[in-house]
Amino acid sequence: MKNKISLSTKFAALFLLIVGMNAAAYYFMLQNIYLQELKSQAKTVVSNVESFGAWVAQNGRVWVKEGSKESFLTQELYRASCENVDDAGFVHFYSKNPALAQREFSEVVAKSSSPAKFHMTSQNVMNPVNAPDGFESMALAIVTKTGASEYSEFADGQYRFAQTIYHKASCISCHGDPAKAPEDVIKRYGSERGFGFKEGDVAGVISVSIPAKPLYMRALNFVGVKELALILVPFLIALWFVRSAVISPIKKLTETAHDVSTGKDTPIDIANIDLNTNNEVHQLTLALHRMRNSTQLAMKKMREARAEADKHRK
Numbered sequence: 001m002k003n004k005i006s007l008s009t010k011f012a013a014l015f016l017l018i019v020g021m022n023a024a025a026y027y028f029m030l031q032n033i034y035l036q037e038l039k040s041q042a043k044t045v046v047s048n049v050e051s052f053g054a055w056v057a058q059n060g061r062v063w064v065k066e067g068s069k070e071s072f073l074t075q076e077l078y079r080a081s082c083e084n085v086d087d088a089g090f091v092h093f094y095s096k097n098p099a100l101a102q103r104e105f106s107e108v109v110a111k112s113s114s115p116a117k118f119h120m121t122s123q124n125v126m127n128p129v130n131a132p133d134g135f136e137s138m139a140l141a142i143v144t145k146t147g148a149s150e151y152s153e154f155a156d157g158q159y160r161f162a163q164t165i166y167h168k169a170s171c172i173s174c175h176g177d178p179a180k181a182p183e184d185v186i187k188r189y190g191s192e193r194g195f196g197f198k199e200g201d202v203a204g205v206i207s208v209s210i211p212a213k214p215l216y217m218r219a220l221n222f223v224g225v226k227e228l229a230l231i232l233v234p235f236l237i238a239l240w241f242v243r244s245a246v247i248s249p250i251k252k253l254t255e256t257a258h259d260v261s262t263g264k265d266t267p268i269d270i271a272n273i274d275l276n277t278n279n280e281v282h283q284l285t286l287a288l289h290r291m292r293n294s295t296q297l298a299m300k301k302m303r304e305a306r307a308e309a310d311k312h313r314k
């Protein structure tokens with residue numbers, strides 16, 4: 001099939017292709033920045049949670065004087081002569097191990113105005129309250145299978161991030177063999193769940209959720225009139241240049257060549273053209289000008305020759 005498409009159309013198509021590809025490139029770049037930003041927020045939350053756990057672990061466990069019966073792990077009684085004394089003159093203290101303290105921290109954060117929420121969970125939870133949700137189950141399955149240290153996903157207006165945590169030797173005293181676990185842990189949680197781990201096993205994940213609109217909705221905040229203009233105007237300038245420097249002159253030269261072919265005496269303006277020009281369209285104009293002159297000369301000679309021949313015949 002012969003190609004009948006004009007250069008203008010081809011250039012416009014090329015232009016749209018380039019604009020489209022540029023837009024896609026900008027979109028992917030923005031998306032990378034956006035995801036990195038969300039990930040770094042999530043990682044900050046994870047490291048705060050870990051630091052808080054480390055602080056509790058540094059003290060072995062922390063003891064609090066007030067505690068609901070729900071959250072107690074060990075209840076120790078100290079004879080004391082201060083307030084909060086029971087009938088027998090004892091003050092009740094409740095201990096919080098790191099994971100318990102982290103869960104209570106997470107519950108406080110869940111009620112706070114902080115957009116980022118977190119949750120510590122495992123494929124084998126000691127406390128059913130910590131059971132994984134859909135995303136967390138998938139993240140746990142993936143990090144356990146692949147050995148990845150993190151997993152993240154964008155779904156339902158949420159950025160979800162899971163950081164893998166591993167069991168250390170110190171964790172196994174409570175999460176290893178239930179027969180060797182502290183009595184208070186067994187008493188409170190039973191010996192069914194949260195045990196059987198070895199050092200180095202995936203203990204679970206700290207999962208973080210951050211509400212986040214998909215990028216195409218956020219893009220309206222990033223891309224304004226100024227940004228669009230800076231992307232589009234250079235292409236419009238290129239389009240204008242190709243039309244005025246190439247396409248229009250070629251149209252004009254085509255008409256001239258047509259006139260020359262029909263023997264019409266047509267003017268070709270070369271007054272403003274340097275004979276050594278590097279401009280290809282100008283070179284074409286000069287060549288056409290030479291061709292017209294030689295054609296006219298040839299035609300003139302032909303006519304003269306015919307007139308001569310006619311004269312002789314008579």
Ligand code: HEC
Binds near residue numbers: 097125174
């Ligand atoms: C003193 C005993 C003890 C030690 C030591 C301990 N844990 Fe736990 N862990 C618990 C208890 C109790 C819970 C349940 C807390 C709650 O009620 O939310 C728990 C919960 C967890 C959870 C949340 C899921 C679940 O099972 O409910 C993870 C994950 C976890 N621990 C990991 C670890 C890691 C990693 C270490 C070592 C750095 C560790 N634990 C050390 C007692 C312990």
